[in-house]
Amino acid sequence: MGDIEATWAILHPGVDQILNRLLDGMSYTNWINMYTTVYNYCAMGSTSGGAEHSGSTSTAMVMGAQLYKNLRSHLNAHLNDLVLTAQRDNLTGVSLLQFYTQNWNSYTTATTYLNHIFHYLNRHWVKREIDEGRKEVYDIYTMSLVAWRNNLFAKVHRPVLKASLKLIEQQRDHNHIDTALIKLVTESFVSLGIDESMSSRSTMDVYNQYFDQPFLEATRDYYYVESRRFLATHSVPEYLKHIESRLAEESARVQVYLHPRTAGPLIKTCEATLIGAHVGVLQPEFQTLLDGERLDDLYRMYKILSRVPGGLNSLRTTFEEHVKRQGLAAVEKIAQESSDAAASAGAVDAALLAIHRQFSEMVQTCMEGEPGFVAALDKACRDFVNRNDVCKSGSSKSPELLAAFCDQMLRKSSKTEAGEIEETLNHVMTVFKYVEDKDVFQKFYSKALAKRLVNGLSASDDAEASMIAKLKEACGFEYTNKLQKMFQDMGLSKDLNDAFREQVRQHQEDQMTGIGGNSDLVDLNILVLGTASWPFTPPVTGFSYPDDLVKTYERFSRFFTNKHSGRKLNWLTHLSKGDLKTNCYKQKYTFLVSMYQMAVLLQYNNGTAFSWEELMQSTEISPDVLKAQIGNLLKARVLTVTSASLLRGLGEPGSTYTLNLDFKSKKIRVNLNMVIRNEMRQEADETHKHVEEDRKHLIQAAIVRIMKTRRQMKYQDLMSEVLTQLSTRFRPKVPDIKKCIDILLEKEYIERREGEKDVFAYVA
Amino acid sequence: MKVTITEWHGAAYWRWNTDEDDDICGICRHSFEAACPDCQLPGDNCPPLWGECSHVYHMHCIHKWISQEASKGQCPLDRQPWEDKRA
Structure with missing residues (x-):
């Protein structure tokens, strides 16, 4: 056209x-x-x-x-x-x-x-x-x-x-x-x-085919050669820094002249070539960095290895092992320095706390609190807290020491400031979290608390209450209700004493016009405790109240029965004590004595020397207890024995004890009511035994509880259910659970299913 | 007087004044020193209660029993009309 x-x-x-x-x-x-x-x-x-x-x-x-x-x-x-x-x-x-x-x-x-x-x-x-x-x-x-x-x-x-x-x-x-x-x-x-x-x-076909793919290949080739050359002449930490700057450079490259789509594949390629290919060289270096506590490098290594799949796995294991080793080493060091376990309680716990603090900070700053590392830290801590040099005998030693450490902190004698106590208690709770045998801690803690309260040794009610609140938060109401009850009893006792004093005063006023009165009443301060909450055992000896006390004793008993009908008082004579003023020496002393010692010493108002039999008869204290009590008086040289008696030995028939009228002491207040070391050790052993007993009950109760809801259960399932239910308190041993199952079979709470192997059924 | 007492710090446990050999509540079979099944803590808030018939139960247990129609207001052990013992 x-x-x-x-x-x-x-x-x-x-x-x-x-x-x-x-x-x-x-x-x-x-x-x-x-x-x-x-x-x-x-x-x-x-x-x-x-x-x-x-x-x-x-x-x-x-x-x-x-x-x-x-x-x-x-x-x-x-x-x-x-x-x-x-x-x-x-x-x-x-x-x-x-x-x-x-x-x-x-x-x-x-x-x-x-x-x-x-x-x-x-x-x-x-x-x-x-x-x-x-x-x-x-x-x-x-x-x-x-x-x-x-x-x-x-x-x-x-x-x-x-x-x-x-x-x-x-x-x-x-x-x-x-x-x-x-x-x-x-x-x-x-x-x-x-x-x-x-x-x-x-x-994106053209870009992908004619630029992106060849570019990524070139990148791979470049860094394949470059990374090997760099590592041959540089240390791992330097290489880590190198990776860091290379990755930054590549990201910038995308920004400046590549298509944004390239960013992902490019960084992946770099990671694989720079990091993934060298994981085997990088990971072992982690231990060296831990040893040198090189926090910056540790952080860098964490960041870099977290980029490749599985890169952190071996680091977590290494970390766990390292923390565990450090923990064990710290405890071992203390164990070598001091052979006295009780005295080292504080040191051990302080060391454990320090280790935990150090590494949890490391996890936060160097590993960004990554859950895998947190878990590794927890596992390591649980391991070294429960199984270390000081508690070779078993995991129950650690909670005992921890409770002892708390006792040191909360006692009046402690030199710790109030603010510090709170902080220390928080750290105690961190360690407590790792303790497996929480029931052991509970037993020892409640014993120690009871003693602090009864002996008026508690440094601060606030600190005590705060610790109980923490335990309650960690383990629940049931774990601490006895501890809380103890506090209530202290308050109730105070009210009771006030009421008693008031009544006595009133009575005195009424009697002013009459003859006699209450002038011979002793100033009594009594703790009336609920039997179920307190861990004390009843006294092992009889006791006859000396004349000086008997009036007050009767007066109070009457007062109590009137106030609370339907209740009965049982005196804990072994926990009672008092102060005596001396009038027989040049210097006037105040003796701090147990009630038993009080009874003994009061005898000497009517004489200067008494035979063993006389003392036994007048006080009605059992020989073993009397021996220990008099032993303390002899040691303090308040009483002396004749050499003839000495030969016979303490507490032998016919030995005679004389009041030492030349008694001298640098202190005005003389404490004669020393706790006997042997008793302490014995008490700890008994406590452990109690824990064992309690555990049997707990296991049995758990089995019955589980069977009651499930009606029928396989042996293996029952076993694992019991283990999970009780794990918050302690780790039951499998043979113990077996024994408890046998006991319950015998008691016919449960029975074996006929014709089926290892299946139990609940007997209603 | 060579020594005189200036202070006396006593300590004592108190327990319910029930028969020591048989201190179980006839209704819940728990010890009186422990709480009744509805209470978490033993002690002042979960006392035993004596009846004129001389039987004793957790206060909460006997009250719960009496409030039931079927009890006809009788003591579970002797079928006598339940009366709180006067103090």
Whole structure:
């Protein structure tokens, strides 16, 4: 057709100018002329022949195929020229990249203009072709990109990629490069991703295939070599720093000139090559860092190894072992320095606390509190708290020591400040968390608390209450209710004493006019304790109240029965005590004595020497107890024995005890009520025995409880259920549970299912 | 007088004044020194209660029993009408 010749003749110079000499500018008239020419051509009906302007547009067919083809071949030719130029000039490296990017810039700008000029073609002919499902017809701009891809890109992408990678490698070697070049190259690659089936949608195919994949491969190769070279000449901590900065560099690289999609795969590739490939070299170094307490390096190693799958596993194990070793070593050191376990209680706990504190801080600062490390720390602590040098005999020694440590803290004699006590108690609770035999702690703690309260040795009610609150929080109401009850009893006793004193005073006033009165009453301060809550055993000896006490004793008993009918008092004579004022020496002393000693010494108001039999008869104290009590008096030289008696031995029939009238002491207050060491040890053993007894009951109760709800259960299931139920208190031993099952079978709480092996049933 | 007492610190346990050999509540079979099944703590708040018939139970146990229709207000052990023992 002639029209296309004429039309193209008008358009050709303009198209050529836009492609090659855009900067020369184009006049508005020219522009409009081109636009109109395209319009005229397209709007011309196919049947109208030469009559360009005849007929209405409404019936006109839209023309365009030929125009589209002409433009495409013009662009193809233009691009082929460019390729030839590049080949002729033998462009490589940076100059090739410059050539590529400059032409890309001007070409895309030019085709953007062409897209406008051919707007009418786009809107009608192209649109219809696409609507009719024709492939390989695009809007003019997209067509220009396809042309670039097919003619230029196809021939130069290999050298362009090679030059780009070379440039990136130079930058990795810390040379300065023109990053804008690569940015343009990657942008052009992205733009060339044209979805054939839907030109409006772009894909990443071209970028992925011709840039991303080769780039990642090059990265892998680069760091494969580089990491080995670096490690050969540098230490692991230095290498860690190196990785850190390399990873930062690569992230920055993506920001500056790569497509954001590359970020993920690129970092993954780096991690695999820089870290994953060297895990075997990095992990063993962790121990060295722990030994040197190099917190910064530890943190770095944690961060870096947490990037690769499984990278932290061996670190956690190493860490656990390390903490355990440190804990055991600390305890061992103390055990060697002091052979006295009781005295080392504080030291052991302080050491355990210090270890725990040190490493939990490390986990927080260096491992960001990662749960795996927290678990490793807990496991290590549980191990060394329950099984260490000081408690070789079994896990029950640790809670005993911990309770003793608490006792030291909470006693009046403790030199710790109130604020410090609170802090120490918090740390005690940290260790307590790891103690397996919490029941043992409970027993020893309640014993110690009872003694503190009865002997008035507690430093502060607030601190005591705070500790009980902490234990309650950790183990529940049941664990502490006896402890709380003890406190209540102290308060009740105080009220009771006040009431008693008031009654005595009242009575005295009433009797003022009469004869006698209450002047011979002794100032009594008594603790009346609920039997179930306190861990004291009843006295092992009889006792006859001396005349001086008997009136007060009876008076109080009467008072109590009146006040609380239905209740009975049992005196704990072995816990009672008093102060005696001496009038028989030049110096007046105050003797702090047990009630037993009081009874003995009061005898000497009526004489200066008594035989063993006389003392026994008048006090009614059993021989063993009396022996120990008098032993203390002899040691303090309040009483003396004749040499003849000495030969017979303490407490032998016929031995005689004389009041030493030459008694002297530097102190005005003389404590004669010493606790006998042997008794303490014995008491601890007994406490452990009690714990054993209690455990049997707890296990049996647990079995019955479980069987009652489940009715029927397999042996194995029952076993594991018992273990989980009791684990908050202690770790029952399997043979013990077996024994308890046997006992319950015998008592017919449960029975074996007939015909089924190892199945038990609850007997209602 | 060679020595005189200036202070006396006593300590004593108190228990319910029930028969020591048979100190179990006839209803719940728990010791009086322990609490009745409805109480968590033994002591002042869970006392025993004597009846005119001389039988004794946890106060909570006998009250619960008496409040039941079936009890007809009788002591569970001797079927006598239950009367709190006057102090």
